[in-house]
Amino acid sequence: MNKIYLSNTITKKKEEFIPIKKNRVGFYSCGPTVYAYPHIGNMRTYIMNDILKRTFVFNGYIVKHIMNITDVGHLTSDADSGEDKLEKAKLKEKKSAWDIAKYYTDIFKDYSNQLNILPPTKYVRATDCIKQQIKLVKILDKKGYIYKTKDGMYFDTSKLKDYGKLSGQDLKSLKAGARIDMADKKNPTDFSVWKFSPENSQRDMEWKSPWGIGFPGWHLECSVISTKYLSQPFDIHTGGIEHIPIHHTNEIAQSEAAYGKKMANYWIHFEHLIMREAKMSKSSGDSITLNNLKEKNINPLALRYLTLQTHYSKHLEFSWDSLNAAYIAYNKLGNKLSTFDNNGTVNMKYINKFNSVINDDINTPQALAIIWTIMKDDNIKDEDKKATIYSIDNVLGLNLEMYEVPEIPTNIIELADKRWQAKKNKEWDIADNLRKEIFSKGYTIKDLADKYIIIAND
Ligand code: AMP
Ligand code: ZN
Numbered sequence: 142m143n144k145i146y147l148s149n150t151i152t153k154k155k156e157e158f159i160p161i162k163k164n165r166v167g168f169y170s171c172g173p174t175v176y177a178y179p180h181i182g183n184m185r186t187y188i189m190n191d192i193l194k195r196t197f198v199f200n201g202y203i204v205k206h207i208m209n210i211t212d213v214g215h216l217t218s219d220a221d222s223g224e225d226k227l228e229k230a231k232l233k234e235k236k237s238a239w240d241i242a243k244y245y246t247d248i249f250k251d252y253s254n255q256l257n258i259l260p261p262t263k264y265v266r267a268t269d270c271i272k273q274q275i276k277l278v279k280i281l282d283k284k285g286y287i288y289k290t291k292d293g294m295y296f297d298t299s300k301l302k303d304y305g306k307l308s309g310q311d312l313k314s315l316k317a318g319a320r321i322d323m324a325d326k327k328n329p330t331d332f333s334v335w336k337f338s339p340e341n342s343q344r345d346m347e348w349k350s351p352w353g354i355g356f357p358g359w360h361l362e363c364s365v366i367s368t369k370y371l372s373q374p375f376d377i378h379t380g381g382i383e384h385i386p387i388h389h390t391n392e393i394a395q396s397e398a399a400y401g402k403k404m405a406n407y408w409i410h411f412e413h414l415i416m417r418e419a420k421m422s423k424s425s426g427d428s429i430t431l432n433n434l435k436e437k438n439i440n441p442l443a444l445r446y447l448t449l450q451t452h453y454s455k456h457l458e459f460s461w462d463s464l465n466a467a468y469i470a471y472n473k474l475g476n477k478l479s480t481f482d483n484n485g486t487v488n489m490k491y492i493n494k495f496n497s498v499i500n501d502d503i504n505t506p507q508a509l510a511i512i513w514t515i516m517k518d519d520n521i522k523d524e525d526k527k528a529t530i531y532s533i534d535n536v537l538g539l540n541l542e543m544y545e546v547p548e549i550p551t552n553i554i555e556l557a558d559k560r561w562q563a564k565k566n567k568e569w570d571i572a573d574n575l576r577k578e579i580f581s582k583g584y585t586i587k588d589l590a591d592k593y594i595i596i597a598n599d
Contacts, residue, residue, distance in 0.1 A: 143200055145500045147377075148454060150385060150408040151307050155502055158407065160376055165205070166197050167375035169367040169405065171384060172208040172264065174215045175245035176230040179252055180428030181444055181459065182414035182421035186381045188445055188538075189411045189453045189503070191258040193379065195536045196499050206261040207370045210249075212242035212268050213346045214336070214359040221333045225356070228344055238345035242268070252431050255441040257540045263370060267362035271348050274357040274365050278334045278350075280399045290325045293336040294352050296394060299328050304394055307408060308386045332391045333358040360391040367405070368396060378405040382412050383420070414457045421459070429459070437461075438550030442539055443468035449505040449537060469583040472597055475544030477516065478527050485524030487532050491515050495533050508537060549595050553584050557595050560586065 145158040160166055170190045173179055179187075197204050217223030227238040234241060246266075253260065267274075278294060281287050286301075287294050298304045323329055337355040338347045347354050367375060373396060380389060389408065396404040413420045421428050431441050447467035451457040491511060498507040512533060515526050534541045560575035576586055580598065587594050 142202075143496055143500055145196065145200060146502050147407055147409055148502050149406075150410050153309065156407075158376075160202070161374065161406070164202055166202045166377060167371035168194060168197075168204050168206045168377045169363070169371055169375060169379070170206065170208045170261070171363055171380040171388065172210045173245070173249045174211040174226055175242045175249060176215075176226040177245060178428075178430040178432065179245075179249050180421050180430055181434075182428070183381075184252060184256060184431070184444065185414045185448050185457055186411045187253060187258050188256055188448045190379050191256075191538060192449075192505060192536060193377075193409065193503055194259065195538060196503060199496070199536045200500065204262075205371065206263075207366060208261040208264050209362050209366045210242075210246055210264055210266045211359065211362065212246070212266050213238075214267060214357050214362065216359065221336075221358070225344070225346075227346070231345065242266075252441075255431055256445055257442065257538045259538075265366045265370070267357070267366075268346060270362065270365050270369065271357065273369060274361045275335075275348075275350050277361060277365050277395065277399055278352075278357075281334065281395065284398065286398050287334060288327065289352065292324065293333040293355065293358070295326055295331045296334050296391070296398075297327055298330040298332070298394060301394055301398060304330065305386075305390060307390050307393055310386070332360060332387075332394075334361055334395065360388055360395060363388070363392045364396040364399075364404075367392075368400070373400055374403040375405050377407045377409060379409045379411070382410045385410055411453045412456050414459050416459050434464075438547070438552065439464060439468050440471070440547060443471050445537075445539060446471040446509075449509050449539075452506055453503060465582060469598060471539065472547060472583070473599065474512065474516070474530075475539075475541050476546060476597065478530060478541055479544055479546075481523040481527040483524065483527070485522060485526070485528035488515070488521055488525050488529040491529050492532060495536075499536055505537070508533065512537075547597075549584065553579060553582060553595060556582075557584075557586055557593065561593060564588075 142164070146155050147158055148155045173183060194204050194206055212227060213225065215226050217226060217229065227241055230241050231238045236244070250260070278287065281296065286296055288297055335350055335352050335355055335357060337353045338344050344356070347356055367373075367378065378389070393404050415421065416427070431444075434441055434444065443464055444467075447464055448457065450467065495508055495511050498504045498511060512530055515521065515529055518526070521529075531542055556575055556579050560572050560579070563572040563575060579586055583598050584595050585598055587596060
């Protein structure tokens with residue numbers, strides 16, 4: 142089996158992947174919080190998850206992939222203050238928290254499907270494992286890690302010598318950096334494992350527990366679900382980069398304190414998609430979703446192509462221009478390949494090259510570059526190019542085999558019509574500028590005797 146190297150957050154090194162069980166990977170990804178439409182930043186994280194997973198499959202591994210669905214307990218601040226995101230959304234949308242969770246879970250699955258993201262082996266909702274979460278808190282309680290405050294049961298982080306090892310910060314610096322409302326916590330880094338429902342609570346989601354009626358702390362579900370389905374330790378845990386100092390640090394604290402074993406061997410974190418230097422966030426309201434792409438007649442797979450262009454450890458700076466350019470490149474590739482004959486032979490020289498690049502910390506920009514090198518290689522027959530690139534696409538997931546030529550978007554048709562009118566009125570400057578605008582959006586106008594045609598740029 143070929144070697145795979147990954148940048149492991151916990152060791153801060155690029156390391157060879159060594160599985161716990163031969164040829165198998167236990168893979169856990171933090172899933173979405175289902176209170177709003179996932180934005181394209183969230184989806185970048187899930188595209189990268191998918192490519193990482195497909196890389197293992199390409200290399201012959203059997204992957205067991207578990208993903209939680211956060212439908213309770215994630216507060217508006219990751220650091221245990223504010224409202225539960227679902228309970229807050231329910232007030233705005235005038236639906237029950239259960240209905241909100243169901244609606245946005247379905248949306249997440251639909252978006253994943255549109256982006257050709259393979260479903261995990263199993264999705265597990267936080268609310269489906271409340272009993273197990275209570276059991277974990279009981280274990281922690283018995284071992285003396287838990288104390289009570291006015292609003293819930295908290296984990297005493299000062300009881301763990303290596304708390305903060307994931308981010309590389311010791312407790313002292315984490316304490317100093319924490320911007321947390323201390324309330325009556327012992328340490329700023331202490332986190333809730335069980336929150337009490339407020340008096341006269343209007344919550345839809347609450348349960349009885351030995352400590353009082355309430356709901357689990359957000360980090361608990363991932364500790365419980367990963368251990369239940371993948372055991373402990375398991376191979377790989379993934380998530381967005383902001384999870385390092387709080388969510389994943391606290392998952393590790395709970396799981397390792399409860400069971401006295403390492404939680405996971407490899408921690409992989411994906412950098413954010415940003416807009417104008419700011420992280421895209423669901424709560425800020427300026428987020429872009431796949432629906433917005435559809436309104437502009439952009440195939441969601443253009444976002445997948447755009448994602449491939451930047452390594453997962455770097456910010457992906459989003460702009461509509463860069464997405465349009467990615468869409469043009471994606472169409473050019475899909476279009477061209479669809480004109481080649483089938484039944485070609487896979488070129489092993491290029492497959493090996495691709496394999497070594499993708500196994501080197503999932504280097505998707507170089508993988509894309511290899512595709513274009515193949516396209517330009519005059520020594521390879523077209524049908525062999527097609528077979529080779531389709532094989533590579535098992536990892537990149539652009540779904541090139543199913544590529545369909547896009548219909549001309551309505552905005553382009555409208556611009557072309559305006560240009561035709563301008564031309565008829567002899568408004569040459571206007572007509573010329575419109576032609577340029579249409580070209581920048583990926584289309585060329587060809588004028589015939591008494592009409593025009595629109596074709597996609599080559
Ligand atoms: P959430 O639904 O808020 O729990 O987030 C789902 C996933 O998206 C998590 O793994 C986050 O780390 C990730 N995420 C959140 N914002 C961004 C962003 N701007 N770019 C990339 N990933 C993000
Ligand atoms: Zn998690």
